[in-house]
Amino acid sequence: MANIITWARVKSPWVLHFNSGACNGCDIEIVALLTPKYDVERFGVKLEPSPRHADVLLVTGGVTQQCAERLKRIYDQMPQPKFVVAIGACACSGGVFAGCYNVVGGVDKVIPVTAYIPGCPPRPEAILDGVVKLLNALSPPKPKKQPKQEKPPGLPKEEAKPEVAKQEAVAPQEVKPTVEEAKPDAKQ
Amino acid sequence: MIDFTLIFRILVFPGFTFILLLTLFCDWLERKLEARIQNRVGPMVAGPAGILQPLADFIKLLTKEDIVPRDAKKTIFKFAPLVAFTIMVFATCFLPIDGASVLSASGFNGDLIVILALVTIANFLLFLSGWASSNPYGAIGSARVLTQFLGYDIPLSLLALTPAFIAGSLSIAVIASSQIIPFIILAPWAFVLFIITMQAELEKDPFDIPHADSEVVGGLETEYTGGKLAFLHLTRDVQIVFGAALVVELFLGGPYGPVFFGFPVFWYSLWFVLKLLAIVIITEYISCVFARLRIDQVLSANWRVILPAAILSLMLTVALVTWIYPMVV
């Protein structure tokens, strides 16, 4: 039964996009994911209008002061289990805007982040790769056929910070081991 | 004594399970078709060619956290989606799928009116569910549902009377079985109007005002999560199947078609499903090639064009049935 639930979760990630003060570069790349060349619907990804429907929150931008509060609220509105993906250099650390007076600098200063996709902006392939990796981390580990997660050539490195991931583990029982699964990734 | 056949008919075929699977399949077909029209491939990885995608969505939603907003009117908020779903499935059960309706003996003269009433009730429950969520978008979305279905219910009922007149009965089973020549040939204008009205009733493009996410976010679904959202989605999908099935029964001769060998039940079901899929494809195609209209445009289209046309169509049918068809048939 748990297997079926995990399967369903992996195959049907509905995402919500939140721009927390980004330059539109990453945002347009996220929208480009929906379009014929990339077509994320292949993986069951659907862009949802309401936070209540979403499983994965894609956050872009370095989080401005005005957006921080709103970002937290949207995160709270999402139902469990939920995941946050920080997309772009700004969302990961503040990027070029780190130190600006109105920028908090990084999504993880406001809400727990499960996966980071750096790049300015990351290519749509990199975003796709990041989301798929996040979802694969959900599947129960297959002892023998664990392929070494290698860095695709030319794409920015994937990271998952374990300390943040642990806060994330408020999620129901089934997800818990799988989130920690992301740990070895960070050591690479 | 327990009637196992009856239980089987209700729960498995052609009852609940069959309708549910058919609904999920139609959902997949619609998504795939939309994707192909838009130059994409659509769902791919969940099952062969993504055929399990709707099932995955459904299971995932069922296992998500179920949030009831603080301001919501809790009882209605919790039960309206489920009741709406149940009513839609119940209405579908009245349609003869394998040559007889699910409850074999339940067909009676006038069940056409009953199922139209049931659809109205289901729509009203959807309105209630949006209204109960106490969210401005939910309120606007559900108000739009109400405005739209109240407007389009009248021409829909009038147009449904056209086949009833030709068949001389208000029983769906009789209407379906009396189509030696399908009514689409006898009354093509009514068929076209019925498809358009159905499109509006099912809230599909160009009439999908209640689902316009650039205007009303998620519409009445905005505040829903988890299992309740799953049932709202499912209700909508069953509505689409039901609409297509109704067209099949009223205009395309229902499940009846040539029987080549073996059990007629098998062939009847096959014909029914094939005709239904054809209708689903037509409606999905229409919704892909049009932009969404504005609510006032939709309403004025209804009162100025569709309703008069429906009345004319009914008058024309009455005239034909009284004077012309007796000479031909």
Next chain:
Amino acid sequence: MPNNNIDIINVIETQLKDKVQIQLGQLGKAAIVTNNGLHRDTLKAMVEADEKTAISAITGLDLGANIGVYYHIRTSNAFLTIKAEVPKDNPKIQTITDIIPGSAFHEMEVADLLGVVFEGNPSPGRLVLPENWPEGVYPLRKDFKANEVKLSPPKEEAKLPDEVKLVKIIIGPQHPALLEPEKFAVTVDGETVTKVEPRIGYVHRGIEKASESRTYLQDVYLVERICGICNSIHACSFVETVEKILKTEVPPRAKYLRVVTLELNRLHSHLLTLGHAGLEIGYETLFQYFWRDREPIMDLIELTSGNRVYSSLMTVGGVRRDLKDSDIPKIKSTLSELRKKLPFYRQIYEDEPSIKARMKNVGVLKREDALKLCVVGPVARGSGVDIDVRKDEPYEAYGEIPFKEIVYTQGDTWARMNVRMDEVEESINIIEYAIDHLPTGPFRVKAPRVVPAGEAVNRVEAPRGELFYYVKSNGTAFPDRVKVRTPTFSNIPAFLKTAIGENIADIPPNFVSLDPCFSCTDR
């Protein structure tokens, strides 16, 4: 027929003789130094003489004891700056919103960032800074220290009573119709909009301040990140302004290469908007088709610059990368592929009944209003105002390249989208011409890292309209002030005006027809 040959300097000289000081050739065609109060008279004289007089930007800058308020004015044939100064301890100046209604936002921004009080501005209040920003702290003053800012805890959003909730719809900050976080409080009567209150500033990152602490070279990449869509034009305008101060002459090949990059940028931006409009009116198929055809353009940007989105091609003194001869056939074939698809899209916009129902007569902006509100770019050209910086004040190689200026007169959403549709074709022509007539020679010259003291203004035509830059240098490697006024900032008043009285369902198509870009607006 409007007279396009007014000598505006002459008008000012005759009307305000001896009262104002005219410095020819500075900050545009001339800088007019006015004593306090006379900026209004100067402006009045200009508006009376030339109906196309519009405000481009208001720059506020810290001059030590005083705060300078520079009004950058464009007329039908010239670009001028009116300089005024106010003392820092009592920064008060008379508003000009009664003369030029489109200047309200500009004044609010200067008030927000520099603390200048514009007496008589109809809507004083926060524009870009957060609501809980401390009073009396102004980020663009030189004594501002970012690490000393203490925000008061955010106020709980006042809970609206049920009856208000249903008539006042808050669009944003997170809303599917907006890709960016902005908030519009829309008051409705039934389904009719009666009032729109904007609250921008959600994307305000403080780039103008940040650019003061980075070198000129770093700033090229910083200002490029003002907007991820029209990025090259920002970088281009900044380097042009710096080149004006440096008096560097860019080699001809670089000028043509810049044009190619800018037009590729315009192509992808216009295709994006044309598709996005489809999404807003529920025509998803159209959206998918446009974005499908946008991808080859993104590939071209990658081919010419090495990156899909940020081309980072501009640098002071030229471009950073030459165009390979071997890439030219690929560019040409991709462009002609796109050109072949255009008639199909044009036919959809012309004939498709549901598009016409949703776009025609929606958000009509009359020519007079367009002039009054100082709108720019495709929004102005859709309302019959023929302004295009590429024609009016040719920069780079635009003076040598033949192209048409697209003007529609209907002023509705449909006209604005069609302006973009036609400009896509013009952009293809421009790129093809530029590639065919590419001069030989170097593609960059070496420019000094340290910029001599001076100031300059520059205007370019971004995909969304006139983009304005003001740079002041103080003789070091860091600029003293960088002011950016983006096209959307000028176009928002048009939306606020046209939305009123229309159906709430018309908001998304009307809004998207401005091609709004808030990361530009807020900076």
